[in-house]
Amino acid sequence: NLSALQGLLGSMRFGVPVPVKPYLNLRPLDQPSAKVIVSYIVSDAVDPGVAALQRYQVAGIVRNPYTGQPLEGVEVIVRRFGGVWKYYHGKDAFRTPHCAVSIDGIDVEACRAKAVDEGYGGFTHDNQTWTCCFKSQDAETLLSNTEEDHASTLHVYFVGDYEVKLKTNEFGVYGTIMPEGQMNISFYKFNHDRQSMEIYVDTDIQVGGIADAFMHRLGDVTHFRAELTWTSTAGAAKPAVDLAARAKQIVDLDLHAVDAWGCHAYFARSQCVHKADYGLTMTLNEDERDAMADAK
Numbered sequence: 001n002l003s004a005l006q007g008l009l010g011s012m013r014f015g016v017p018v019p020v021k022p023y024l025n026l027r028p029l030d031q032p033s034a035k036v037i038v039s040y041i042v043s044d045a046v047d048p049g050v051a052a053l054q055r056y057q058v059a060g061i062v063r064n065p066y067t068g069q070p071l072e073g074v075e076v077i078v079r080r081f082g083g084v085w086k087y088y089h090g091k092d093a094f095r096t097p098h099c100a101v102s103i104d105g106i107d108v109e110a111c112r113a114k115a116v117d118e119g120y121g122g123f124t125h126d127n128q129t130w131t132c133c134f135k136s137q138d139a140e141t142l143l144s145n146t147e148e149d150h151a152s153t154l155h156v157y158f159v160g161d162y163e164v165k166l167k168t169n170e171f172g173v174y175g176t177i178m179p180e181g182q183m184n185i186s187f188y189k190f191n192h193d194r195q196s197m198e199i200y201v202d203t204d205i206q207v208g209g210i211a212d213a214f215m216h217r218l219g220d221v222t223h224f225r226a227e228l229t230w231t232s233t234a235g236a237a238k239p240a241v242d243l244a245a246r247a248k249q250i251v252d253l254d255l256h257a258v259d260a261w262g263c264h265a266y267f268a269r270s271q272c273v274h275k276a277d278y279g280l281t282m283t284l285n286e287d288e289r290d291a292m293a294d295a296k
Helices: 002-012 048-053 108-118 139-143 243-249
Strands: 020-025 037-042 056-063 075-080 084-093 102-104 122-126 131-135 146-158 162-167 173-178 181-188 195-201 271-274 280-283
Touching: 056 181, 075 173, 084 122, 084 139, 102 108, 108 122, 108 131, 108 146, 139 146, 162 173
Parallel strands: none
Antiparallel strands: 020 037, 056 173, 075 162, 075 181, 084 146, 102 131, 122 131, 122 146, 181 195, 271 280
Protein backbone atom coordinates (compact mmCIF):
# COMPACT_ATOMS: atom_id res chain seq x y z
CA ASN A 1 0.00 0.00 0.00
CA LEU A 2 0.98 3.65 -0.27
CA SER A 3 1.88 4.16 3.41
CA ALA A 4 4.14 1.11 3.38
CA LEU A 5 5.86 2.36 0.24
CA GLN A 6 6.41 5.78 1.84
CA GLY A 7 8.00 4.13 4.86
CA LEU A 8 10.22 2.03 2.60
CA LEU A 9 11.44 4.98 0.53
CA GLY A 10 12.05 7.09 3.64
CA SER A 11 14.27 4.45 5.18
CA MET A 12 16.07 3.55 1.98
CA ARG A 13 17.12 7.15 1.51
CA PHE A 14 20.36 6.67 3.43
CA GLY A 15 20.69 2.91 3.23
CA VAL A 16 18.81 1.97 6.41
CA PRO A 17 17.95 -1.77 6.37
CA VAL A 18 14.25 -2.51 5.85
CA PRO A 19 12.33 -5.78 5.46
CA VAL A 20 12.20 -6.16 1.68
CA LYS A 21 12.95 -8.94 -0.81
CA PRO A 22 15.28 -7.75 -3.59
CA TYR A 23 15.27 -9.33 -7.02
CA LEU A 24 18.16 -8.64 -9.40
CA ASN A 25 17.71 -8.88 -13.14
CA LEU A 26 21.32 -9.80 -13.94
CA ARG A 27 22.86 -8.95 -17.30
CA PRO A 28 25.62 -10.93 -19.03
CA LEU A 29 29.13 -9.77 -18.17
CA ASP A 30 30.16 -9.51 -21.81
CA GLN A 31 27.70 -6.70 -22.46
CA PRO A 32 29.14 -3.16 -22.35
CA SER A 33 26.32 -1.82 -20.20
CA ALA A 34 26.97 -1.76 -16.45
CA LYS A 35 23.33 -1.17 -15.67
CA VAL A 36 21.59 -3.48 -13.20
CA ILE A 37 17.82 -3.47 -12.72
CA VAL A 38 16.78 -3.90 -9.09
CA SER A 39 13.20 -4.63 -8.13
CA TYR A 40 11.85 -4.60 -4.56
CA ILE A 41 8.92 -6.61 -3.31
CA VAL A 42 7.59 -4.70 -0.28
CA SER A 43 6.90 -6.93 2.71
CA ASP A 44 3.63 -6.54 4.60
CA ALA A 45 5.70 -5.96 7.75
CA VAL A 46 6.92 -2.54 6.56
CA ASP A 47 5.24 0.23 8.53
CA PRO A 48 5.24 3.97 7.73
CA GLY A 49 6.95 4.46 11.09
CA VAL A 50 10.12 2.95 9.64
CA ALA A 51 10.72 6.40 8.17
CA ALA A 52 11.69 7.47 11.69
CA LEU A 53 14.85 5.39 11.28
CA GLN A 54 16.12 7.53 8.44
CA ARG A 55 19.34 9.50 8.76
CA TYR A 56 20.05 13.08 7.72
CA GLN A 57 23.01 14.60 5.97
CA VAL A 58 25.03 17.02 8.10
CA ALA A 59 27.57 18.89 5.99
CA GLY A 60 29.43 22.18 6.18
CA ILE A 61 32.55 24.09 5.24
CA VAL A 62 35.22 25.55 7.54
CA ARG A 63 36.90 28.80 6.50
CA ASN A 64 39.35 31.42 7.67
CA PRO A 65 37.12 34.43 8.46
CA TYR A 66 39.65 37.02 7.22
CA THR A 67 40.73 35.46 3.93
CA GLY A 68 37.66 33.33 3.21
CA GLN A 69 39.97 30.45 2.32
CA PRO A 70 38.81 26.90 3.20
CA LEU A 71 40.72 25.07 5.95
CA GLU A 72 41.90 21.56 5.18
CA GLY A 73 42.56 18.94 7.87
CA VAL A 74 40.24 20.37 10.53
CA GLU A 75 39.17 17.66 12.98
CA VAL A 76 35.39 17.66 13.26
CA ILE A 77 33.48 15.70 15.93
CA VAL A 78 29.71 15.43 15.53
CA ARG A 79 27.91 14.13 18.63
CA ARG A 80 24.26 13.47 19.34
CA PHE A 81 23.57 13.62 23.07
CA GLY A 82 20.50 11.99 24.54
CA GLY A 83 17.88 9.97 22.76
CA VAL A 84 14.78 10.90 20.79
CA TRP A 85 11.24 9.71 21.53
CA LYS A 86 8.72 9.00 18.75
CA TYR A 87 5.12 7.94 19.29
CA TYR A 88 2.52 6.27 17.06
CA HIS A 89 -1.21 6.45 17.84
CA GLY A 90 -3.24 3.30 17.31
CA LYS A 91 -0.14 1.08 17.25
CA ASP A 92 1.34 -1.68 19.38
CA ALA A 93 4.25 -4.11 18.95
CA PHE A 94 4.82 -7.62 20.31
CA ARG A 95 1.41 -7.51 21.93
CA THR A 96 0.69 -10.35 24.38
CA PRO A 97 -2.39 -11.15 26.52
CA HIS A 98 -0.39 -10.45 29.67
CA CYS A 99 2.31 -7.79 29.69
CA ALA A 100 5.51 -8.99 31.35
CA VAL A 101 6.47 -5.54 32.75
CA SER A 102 3.74 -2.96 33.24
CA ILE A 103 2.83 -0.03 35.48
CA ASP A 104 -0.72 1.23 36.04
CA GLY A 105 -1.96 4.74 36.54
CA ILE A 106 1.11 6.82 35.63
CA ASP A 107 1.56 9.39 32.89
CA VAL A 108 3.61 9.12 29.73
CA GLU A 109 6.58 11.14 31.03
CA ALA A 110 6.97 8.81 34.02
CA CYS A 111 6.89 5.80 31.67
CA ARG A 112 9.53 7.40 29.46
CA ALA A 113 11.79 8.04 32.45
CA LYS A 114 11.49 4.43 33.59
CA ALA A 115 12.17 3.11 30.08
CA VAL A 116 15.38 5.15 29.74
CA ASP A 117 16.61 4.34 33.26
CA GLU A 118 16.04 0.59 32.88
CA GLY A 119 17.09 0.24 29.23
CA TYR A 120 13.77 -0.55 27.52
CA GLY A 121 13.40 0.20 23.81
CA GLY A 122 9.94 1.64 24.31
CA PHE A 123 6.47 0.97 25.72
CA THR A 124 2.82 0.91 24.81
CA HIS A 125 0.57 3.33 26.66
CA ASP A 126 -3.06 2.22 27.00
CA ASN A 127 -5.10 5.38 26.47
CA GLN A 128 -8.04 3.99 28.46
CA THR A 129 -6.44 2.40 31.53
CA TRP A 130 -3.28 4.55 31.59
CA THR A 131 -1.16 1.41 31.73
CA CYS A 132 2.37 1.29 30.34
CA CYS A 133 3.61 -2.02 28.95
CA PHE A 134 7.39 -1.92 28.49
CA LYS A 135 9.20 -3.47 25.52
CA SER A 136 12.67 -5.03 25.65
CA GLN A 137 13.21 -4.81 21.86
CA ASP A 138 15.10 -1.91 20.27
CA ALA A 139 13.49 0.82 18.16
CA GLU A 140 14.18 -0.78 14.80
CA THR A 141 12.72 -4.13 15.87
CA LEU A 142 9.63 -2.53 17.37
CA LEU A 143 8.85 -0.49 14.27
CA SER A 144 9.29 -3.55 12.06
CA ASN A 145 6.69 -5.51 14.06
CA THR A 146 3.80 -3.14 14.67
CA GLU A 147 0.12 -4.01 14.71
CA GLU A 148 -3.11 -2.04 14.87
CA ASP A 149 -4.63 -1.29 18.28
CA HIS A 150 -6.87 1.76 18.48
CA ALA A 151 -6.64 1.97 22.29
CA SER A 152 -2.83 2.08 22.39
CA THR A 153 -0.01 4.48 21.58
CA LEU A 154 3.41 2.99 20.88
CA HIS A 155 6.32 5.07 22.23
CA VAL A 156 9.74 4.20 20.77
CA TYR A 157 13.11 5.43 22.08
CA PHE A 158 15.98 6.01 19.68
CA VAL A 159 19.12 5.70 21.78
CA GLY A 160 21.42 8.72 21.88
CA ASP A 161 25.18 9.27 22.35
CA TYR A 162 25.97 8.84 18.67
CA GLU A 163 29.40 10.16 17.59
CA VAL A 164 31.23 10.57 14.26
CA LYS A 165 34.82 11.85 13.80
CA LEU A 166 35.76 13.53 10.52
CA LYS A 167 38.36 15.72 8.82
CA THR A 168 37.77 18.47 6.28
CA ASN A 169 39.01 17.82 2.76
CA GLU A 170 41.06 20.13 0.53
CA PHE A 171 37.96 22.25 -0.04
CA GLY A 172 37.36 22.66 3.70
CA VAL A 173 34.23 20.50 3.50
CA TYR A 174 33.06 17.77 5.87
CA GLY A 175 29.94 15.63 5.82
CA THR A 176 28.30 12.70 7.56
CA ILE A 177 24.97 10.98 8.11
CA MET A 178 23.30 11.37 11.52
CA PRO A 179 20.05 10.32 13.17
CA GLU A 180 17.61 12.97 14.33
CA GLY A 181 18.39 14.79 17.57
CA GLN A 182 20.32 17.51 19.39
CA MET A 183 23.86 17.74 18.01
CA ASN A 184 27.13 19.24 19.18
CA ILE A 185 29.69 19.90 16.44
CA SER A 186 33.25 20.71 17.56
CA PHE A 187 36.16 21.86 15.37
CA TYR A 188 39.88 21.46 16.17
CA LYS A 189 43.00 22.48 14.26
CA PHE A 190 46.53 23.20 15.45
CA ASN A 191 47.25 26.89 16.00
CA HIS A 192 43.57 27.82 15.46
CA ASP A 193 40.93 28.74 17.99
CA ARG A 194 38.50 25.93 18.81
CA GLN A 195 34.89 26.29 17.74
CA SER A 196 31.72 24.51 18.83
CA MET A 197 28.02 24.78 17.96
CA GLU A 198 24.71 23.24 19.05
CA ILE A 199 22.04 22.44 16.45
CA TYR A 200 18.95 20.24 16.24
CA VAL A 201 18.97 17.96 13.20
CA ASP A 202 15.63 16.88 11.73
CA THR A 203 16.36 17.56 8.06
CA ASP A 204 19.33 17.59 5.69
CA ILE A 205 21.94 20.31 6.30
CA GLN A 206 23.98 21.23 3.23
CA VAL A 207 27.25 23.10 2.74
CA GLY A 208 26.48 26.79 3.12
CA GLY A 209 23.98 26.14 5.90
CA ILE A 210 23.96 26.33 9.69
CA ALA A 211 26.77 23.77 10.09
CA ASP A 212 29.42 26.01 8.47
CA ALA A 213 32.17 27.32 10.75
CA PHE A 214 34.96 29.91 10.89
CA MET A 215 38.27 29.36 12.69
CA HIS A 216 40.71 32.16 13.51
CA ARG A 217 44.40 31.43 13.19
CA LEU A 218 46.35 32.06 16.39
CA GLY A 219 49.71 33.82 16.43
CA ASP A 220 52.85 31.72 16.24
CA VAL A 221 54.24 30.75 19.62
CA THR A 222 56.87 33.40 20.37
CA HIS A 223 58.61 34.38 23.60
CA PHE A 224 60.11 37.79 24.36
CA ARG A 225 62.04 38.63 27.48
CA ALA A 226 63.06 42.08 28.70
CA GLU A 227 65.47 42.32 31.63
CA LEU A 228 66.41 45.50 33.50
CA THR A 229 69.76 45.48 35.35
CA TRP A 230 71.84 48.24 36.80
CA THR A 231 74.98 48.95 38.85
CA SER A 232 75.83 51.90 41.07
CA THR A 233 78.98 53.02 42.86
CA ALA A 234 77.14 55.42 45.20
CA GLY A 235 78.32 54.82 48.73
CA ALA A 236 80.62 52.02 47.71
CA ALA A 237 83.72 53.68 49.16
CA LYS A 238 82.20 54.55 52.54
CA PRO A 239 78.76 53.15 53.42
CA ALA A 240 76.61 55.61 55.34
CA VAL A 241 75.72 54.80 58.92
CA ASP A 242 72.79 57.23 59.11
CA LEU A 243 69.59 55.54 57.74
CA ALA A 244 68.42 58.63 55.90
CA ALA A 245 71.79 59.05 54.24
CA ARG A 246 71.91 55.35 53.46
CA ALA A 247 68.49 55.49 51.77
CA LYS A 248 69.83 58.10 49.37
CA GLN A 249 72.60 55.71 48.32
CA ILE A 250 70.19 52.84 47.35
CA VAL A 251 69.22 52.74 43.67
CA ASP A 252 65.92 51.01 42.76
CA LEU A 253 64.79 51.03 39.15
CA ASP A 254 61.47 49.40 38.18
CA LEU A 255 60.49 47.78 34.89
CA HIS A 256 57.03 48.71 33.56
CA ALA A 257 55.34 47.16 30.51
CA VAL A 258 52.02 48.12 28.91
CA ASP A 259 50.57 45.76 26.30
CA ALA A 260 48.46 46.62 23.26
CA TRP A 261 45.25 46.26 25.26
CA GLY A 262 46.28 48.68 27.99
CA CYS A 263 47.19 46.17 30.68
CA HIS A 264 50.04 47.51 32.85
CA ALA A 265 52.47 45.00 34.41
CA TYR A 266 54.83 46.22 37.12
CA PHE A 267 55.75 45.39 40.75
CA ALA A 268 52.17 45.89 42.00
CA ARG A 269 50.59 43.81 39.20
CA SER A 270 52.90 41.03 38.14
CA GLN A 271 50.83 39.49 35.33
CA CYS A 272 48.58 40.39 32.39
CA VAL A 273 46.68 37.46 30.84
CA HIS A 274 44.87 37.42 27.48
CA LYS A 275 44.95 33.67 26.78
CA ALA A 276 41.25 33.34 26.05
CA ASP A 277 41.19 36.13 23.45
CA TYR A 278 44.66 36.61 22.01
CA GLY A 279 46.91 33.89 23.45
CA LEU A 280 49.16 36.44 25.18
CA THR A 281 50.50 36.31 28.74
CA MET A 282 52.86 38.94 30.15
CA THR A 283 54.58 38.18 33.47
CA LEU A 284 56.97 40.10 35.72
CA ASN A 285 59.22 37.28 36.92
CA GLU A 286 60.92 39.03 39.82
CA ASP A 287 61.65 42.37 41.43
CA GLU A 288 64.63 42.60 43.78
CA ARG A 289 63.56 45.82 45.47
CA ASP A 290 62.95 44.03 48.78
CA ALA A 291 66.28 42.19 48.65
CA MET A 292 68.47 45.25 48.24
CA ALA A 293 70.71 46.67 50.89
CA ASP A 294 73.51 48.87 49.57
CA ALA A 295 73.34 49.61 45.88
CA LYS A 296 75.46 47.21 43.88
